Each structure stands twice: as C-alpha cells, then as structure tokens.
Amino acid sequence: MGGPIGILANPASGKDIRRLVANASVFDNREKRSIVRRVVLGAIAAGAREFVYMPDSHGIAASALEELEAEAAVRELEIPRTGSALDTSRAAERMREAGVSVAITLGGDGTSRAFALGWPSAPLIAISTGTNNVFPKMIEGTVAGAAAGLVASGAIAIHEVARQAKMVHVTFEDGREDLALIDVALLDGPFVGARAIWDAGSLRALVLARAEPAAIGMSSIGGLLRPVGSDADEGLVVEVGGTGPSLLAPITPGQHSKVPIAGHHRLALGEPYELHGPGILAFDGEREHRLMAGQRAVLTVRRNGPLVIDVPRTLQLAACRGIFRTDGDAHGD
C-alpha cells in the first residue's frame, strides 16, 4: 500500500471573464463537490483507504468527504488560507511531505500549474473543471478515482501508467523562476486586469510546451500552425504580430480569433528563448507578471513536470489483470 490520495479542488476555476466574452461554461462548486465525491468513491472501490485534501475556502473537498460509508481515513492538510492560487501551491507541498502517492486536482490549466509550482513532479491525475483545459482531462470522476485507487493501493505500479510532462520554465533577470505546464504568452499592456486572456489583439509571443490543434486557448494557436504533442520532445515558439499571414484559432471557448503570425519555430528541450518587455507574461492562460521595458525573461521547455497518470491505460491494465473481478457466483466468464 502506497501513501494517501491527495485531493485538491480549486473553488475559483471556471468563473473568470471568459463566461462573459465567450461562451465558457460555468462549473459551480456543487458540481465540483459531486465530482470529488465520485472520485473518492471510485478510489475506495479500487482499494484506496487513505485521503488527504486541501481545505479550500469553499469547503468543496471537506463537504464531499463527509459521511463516507466505507472505512476510509480522511485528513485535512494544514495550510494557511489566502483564497488565492498560493493555497494550491502550498497544498501541493504539503501533499509531497505527506507522502501522497497520487494527487487528484479539479480545475483548469491554471490550477494544475499552481499545483506544479508547489510539487513539480507530482504523480497526478488532473480533472478538468476550468476553461482553457489542455493539461487536465475531461474524465468522469469515478473512473479517475478508480485509477488513482489502483496506483495508491499498489495494484498497478505508477511507472507502468505514467509519463513525466513537459513544462515551460521561466527565469527572470533577478534570478526568480516561474513555470507553466502548457504555455507562456507575452501580451501588450501594463495590467493583469481580469487575468484570463481573451483578447487576441494584445498577444505578442508564445512559448508552448504543447501545441494541440484540438485544444482551446494559446496551445491551439501553435497546434494549428505546427502540432507538438505531449510525447514530442520539443516545444514551439510562435511570434505574433505583423501584417502578414494570420491564423483563425479558438482563443477561448466559442470564440475563434484572428491571430497575425510573424513566425514560428520549434524549440528543442533545454534550448533558451528570450522574451523582452514591456508587456505582461501570462502563464497557462492567466496574465500574471509584468515585464517592464528593458527587462527580459529566459524560457526553456523541459520534461521535468508532473508524472501524469494515464487513466484509460491504468484501467486497461486492471482489466487484463482481473483486478475488479470478484470470486463467487459469477455468471458467464
């Protein structure tokens, strides 16, 4: 038996400005609570018995873990609450310290990133409840929970079903570092404002760990130019602007925007790429860091991110090994 399953539900995901400007769907917190509950029930069915969770300001996980019928040990992690992404990063750190065998996050790319900031190489199943979701998957909670349970209980070894993800690393001149799981964008303007990127007009450059043609958001821009999948050992740089060719890409749900393309090229793992201010750097779709004029940031794509558990593959292995079969009066085969 491995360590506990760590659960983190981001209360703020799925409520940003893109509900207004595009047609992004709303994930209310009751729904997130239901998902967490299904995750836990699925994990218990697969043999997990121990859970830790982040105490979110909205009590999503706590209420989902109330009154579990099965024998399961549930523990709340002790972290000071700020109501910001910092809570998620701190919870990730605590989970690593608690020896969590599999972490399950509910949120979008932003949530996954905040988690990776706290525990970059976490064994992870990320369930999508955000808007621009490239990293987390739309997957039924029960099934994700079962996969987590199989790994946590030791029925399936993590190395059989997980692969380390790529990340975009950012180093600033003052030595500070940051990271993104999918994309870093440079945008015009001095303000982070409502954070989410929804206006293609302000884009200047993109560095992508993954360029997915079937994705939404920054990744789709690269994906529709030159796809770079999660397995490819490279990244992609897209320079935006100019009066030349442009691309129609779904920047946010329901909204294809025209993006002028000045150029694009692959970025080998470890190869540095510089972005120069003035502008705002956005990480996985959220405006966050101001680069003043004359300031620069160095970006690299590396494969040292979370250990992403392949849920379908995990269950396939479980099927091959008959893990869910029970003895007794089984009919047929």
Add this chain to the structure above:
Amino acid sequence: MNVSTEALRDMHLRMVRIRTFEEEAGKLMESGRVPGSLHLYVGEEAVAAGVMAHLRDSDQITSTHRGHGHLVAKGGDFKQMYAELFGRSTGYCKGKGGSMHISDLDLGMLGANGIVGAGPPIAIGAAFSNQYRKTDNVTVCFFGDGASNEGTFHEAANMAAVFKLPVVFVCENNGFGEFTRQERHQAIQDVADRASGYGMPGVVVDGMDVMAVYEAAGEAIMRARRGGGPSLLECKTYRFYDHVGIRGLGVAYRDDSEVLEWRKRDPITMFERKLDEEGLLSAGEAAGIHETALAEVREAIAFAEASPFPDASALLEDVYTATD
C-alpha cells in the same frame, strides 16, 4: 488590455474622491455633526470606480444603503451630497432623504436604498425602459452578498434574463451581510454561481483591483449595450469599517488581523503603486489629487453647514406630484 492614461487617472480620481468623501463623512458622523447613520464605502472603491468608468450620464444605476461611493463615482456633486447628509435644504433630496436615500436622477442614480435587496427590481424597470425606448443605455444594479439572499434579487435576475434586459448585476461581495459572515448566511461562496440558475453568465473578479473590475465590467456593460442581455459580475471586496460608521477594528464578528490583511490590499494604494511603477502617475501627483479632493470635501462641508435647514412648511411638499 490597453487603457489610456487618461482613463487610468480618471479611475484613480474617482476612487480618491470616494475615499476622501467617506473618511470625512465618517468623522462628521462620529462627532455627531451629521445626524443619523452612515454606511461607508471605504475599501470597496475599486468596484464603483471600475464600473462607473464605463457609464454615461444616461445610463442608470441602482445603489444600496452603502451608496455614497456609487453617487460620487457616477459624478455626484459633493456640495449637494454633504448638504443632504447634514439634512439641509440645499441637499440632493432637500434634506428629506439623507444618506440612505441619496440620489441624482439627472445622473441616472436611482437612489441609495434603505431596504436590502430593493435595487434589483427597480433596476430591471429602468433597463426595461431603455429597451422599450430602443436606446443603448444600460442599467447597473449594485447589491451585496447579503442582498443576494433576498427574493427580490432572484425575481429581478430571472426577469432580466427572460426579457434579455440591458442590466448588469454587480455584486459587491464584502463577505458580510451586516455582521453575519458570508459562510453563515449562504451555503455557496460565489454569488456568481447563482447567475447560471437564471441563464446568464456569472463572473468573479478581484474587487480590490480596479483594473480587474474595469475589464470585466467593460465587457458586461458592452454586452448589455449590444442587446446581449444581463450578466452578473461578482467583485470580491471588503468593508474596511464597520457596517455603520468608522469603527473597523475591535468588533465581535471579525478578527482585526483579517481587516489588516485586507487593508494590505487597499485598492487605492495598490493602484497608485502600479501607476507609479508604470510612470503613469507619480506618488507626488497622487498626493496632489488627494489634497485637491480633500479641499473640495472641506469646501462642500462648509457649504453644507452654512446651508439652511428645510423650512417646516416643506414637510408636506413633494409627497405627490401635481399632474399638469
């Protein structure tokens, strides 16, 4: 997001004017110079400023019991406002309304309101009017987390959505319905979640960041102007002072540490720091703006105190309109 320096300075000015107005009004109440109770907007300035920056005089707003900030941001006249707080005949309401009913219909400010949750039904009426007359005017309805539990909010939200009215519901979620913390008065944490129940978009923004409010409010208002219907914008903010008056610390219902934590995110200080860093407004210039606002407030207070009280003969005036 690119915003002109002029627009940025304008928002800063609106916030400073609200803060200065409120701080001085609070002192007047504490010292007993103005009668009655004042509900001060200090701490929540970014919401009014970020929203009102997008509105024209012909757009309407409905306000709350904490309404001074809304009127200041909508362009309210300090002299008439203070005269009203002092109960003088030169006040916005000729001394008959006071703080809780301060209004300026010429600016589309349809009144502060003493009844929690009274604004939303009035707002949909004004929005209906805009739609009926085929104008592109918009109505913004300010309300709090507490008001979101009143039936009126739900009736109005539903009617706004079903009639696709040009209204934006702006929830100033300051975490308390009077003294009762949000988690004790509603089982959800984001009032914006309620939007989907009525078939409209609901968005959460940082109500201490005027640029976050400005950007989201701009989209919501534009959407309403274009006939796209209502939306709900929830601004997470905080009341620096008590429900009434200027006491903010040492109260039973919240820890001082919480207040001090929020005060670190003072919307004006944060914005000034940012504008200074960007070279858009120096600290010196900002200080000058505060001084000018204070001078205007003092002049308005002097005007108000020098103004006459209403004559007893005014008691029965304006109960009814004489129909031509």
Add this chain to the structure above:
Amino acid sequence: MTTVEAKPTRQLSYVAAVSEAFAQLMREDPDIFLAGEDVALGGSVFGVSRGLLKEFGPERVIDTPISESGIIGLGLGAAATGLRPIVDIMFMDFMGVCMDEIVNQVAKMKYMFGGKAKLPLTIHTMAGGGGSMAAQHSQSLEAWFCHVPGLKVVMPSGPYEAKGLMVAAVRDDNPVIVINNKVSLRMQADVPEELYEIELGRAHVVRPGTNFTIVAIGRMVPESLKAAEMLAADGLDVEVIDPRTLQPFDTATVVESVRKTHRALVAHEAVRFGGIGAEIAAQIQEEAFDYLDAPVGRVGAPFSPVPFSPPLEKEYIPDAGRVAAEVRRILGKQV
C-alpha cells in the same frame, strides 16, 4: 382633456370598460405599456386585457413571470425613467408579496428624493369575495394602501367608474392603485365610447337623499342603492355617496351630505375593524359632530378570513339587507 360626466351612449360591462380604457390610453400615449402575469396571451385571468396583445404587440403588452416584487419594480423603474406603466397584480391578496416595493419604494421615492422623481405608475388589481376563492384570493385590502403617504387609491363601483377612473389613474403623474372588483366584472352600465376621466379625489353623490347618508365603497355602491330602495319603502330618503377615490379622500362632499341628513354609515366589503370606514367615520365626527343625531355606523366584513364554503361566504360579505338593517338600527327602527 376630456372630463367628467360625458354622455353615455351604450351599455358596456365592467370588464369591457377596463379593457377599453387600457386600449384607448395605449393608443393615445406610446409610453404606456401593460405588464403582469398572463395579461398578454391570456388577456388576464379576468379578461381585463383581452385583445390588447393583438393590437399593441408583445413590446407593450407583457406577460411576466409570477414575480410580484419584480413586476412592481419593473413598473417603478420604468416610471422613474420616463415611461407610464400599468402593472397588474392579478389578485389584491398577492400584494403582500410586493409590499416593500409598493410601500417603501413606489410610495416614497418622490419624497425621499426631494421631489425630483415623477412616478406615473398605475397598479391595477382585483379585490373582493363572492366566488368561493377562499382566504387568499378574496380580500379587500384597500385600507393598507390608504395609510401610506405617496399612494393614491381608487375603487370603481361600476363600469362607468371603472373606465373613467382608470383613465384618470393612468394619466396621473403619481402612483395610483386601481382596485377593481371581481364579482362586478359582468355588471353592465352606460359607458361613453370616448376617452373620459373621472377626477381623482372627487366623490360622487349617486343617489341624492335627505334622511340618511350612506358612504359606499366599490361593490357596496350597488348594494347600498338597493338598500336605499328597500328603505324608501319605509319612507326614508337615503343619500348614497360613492367616494370613487379613497386616497385622497373627498371629505368635503361627505360632510356636506351629513350636515343635511344628520345620520351616516360607511359600507365596505373589507373587514370592519381598521377598515377605511373607521377613518371616514372619524373624519365625519371631526368635521360634522354638531350635525350628527346618531353615531356613525359601519358595515363591513366580520373579523375573520374570507371563508370558502358558499353559505359561509354569503354570510361573510355585506349586502343590501345588512346595509338596510344597519340604517334601521341606527335610526332605532330595528325590524
């Protein structure tokens, strides 16, 4: 402007008089719209807005959700921003749901704002029992609203009044509550075809008389006229006054009558205790005490909710017989 007492030309029902008023007003003024529960497609459950949707379209005749607070708010916000709304609260009993909007918002906005607001808002509703609709669909709650400064209240007694008072209410620049009566809807009377107004705040002497004054409200007007006929057989010459408007109340006309007749009673369908009759009786004794030969009587419903069962309801609602009996009691002529 057309005025009082235009020439009657044909018979019209109460309900048709109301809808004709709506239609003619809406033709006259594009700022008028009608909103309420089932007023458009359904033509209102009472039929008062039948045909209006067809003529004026869904922009001006609006079915609302069942949201009384929202409906009054819709009217108030629209009136404050320059329109002349008519909003319908299907049953008067439902006004409890939107009491804040009526009492704290509509009634007070003008005063609170130092006179700047103009609120040409008409709130139309239906009151009264007689249809076995029981306690929550049968009340007469006019006294609630007469108590609130800023509101005007009218209670038409028949088709002619229903049309003329509606026209005056809608044209008035104040919030006016028009309380029509459910069981009177099929009542027929002469109603002029043209648009005419019955002046608000002016009572009407329906039947002149010399021995006794009956101030009858709404549906009690026809009942009191019947009572007057019954009493005429006894040789009594009863004057019947229809105040038409309850707020503002035309005390002068009533007092003038009492100075002549020396005896009076007030008849209304509402519960007697705390009813508008109490106020009218008080006004009479304040203004005409020296002229009174007997205490002012009051006829109203007993102090109970409106019952459902037809015999109980019949017992509950005052009628001509009870009015006549009260007149006789006051005169010391009990039968």
